Amino acid sequence: MDNYEQAITVIENSSAKYLKEQLQYRASTALVFPGIDAVQKNLKQDELLINYASNSTPWNSVMTISSSELDGVLLFPDDLSNQFSYNAVSEFTRLTGMHRGISLLFQEESVTEIGQMSFDDIINYYRLLLISKTNPEQLYKTGRYLYDYFIAPLESQISGHKNLTIIPDGILAFLPFETLIMPDGRYLVEE
Secondary structure: OOOHHHHHHHHHHHHHHHHHHHHOOOOOOOOOOOOHHHHHHOOOOOEEEEEEEOOOOOOEEEEEEOOOOEEEEEEOHHHHHOOOOHHHHHHHHHHHHHOOOOOOOOOOOOOOOOOOOOHHHHHHHHHHHHHHOOOHHHHHHHHHHHHHHHOHHHHHHHOOOOEEEEEOOHHHHHOOHHHOEOOOOOEHHHO
């Protein structure tokens, strides 16, 4: 994937078309991505756009756009899901049950097999940890894993930019990126 401008244009046009269809937009003007040049022209020197695109492939793409550069990275969900132990999966199941409107009082047979957490499960688990505040150690670890997965591969592109605009896709719209924990223990928003 060496042609980042083309990739961004395709992703944004696809998103615009989908939004138009969802809104049943019927005006005569087209809803299209204005082009990377127009976006870059409007960015200040200290601004960086980070565009996450999750899709049905076994990887997620991330595009960074500054006033002068375009770059991209592929992220593999297994790199993240492999970080979670059986205990984390078990706790996710417990927290999910606590936040549902219906509680199971008894169960005749407990044959639930706990496997590896999906990408969506990990995002939901982190949100549940933030809400419940019951396990600060796991919250810290998960915040670090998510930082290492979503932000660390972009550190060289982020360097020198104080204003980040994160454009999430899919489940990532529910991830509070500002709470991800950097290697020095601070939240991303503190940087």
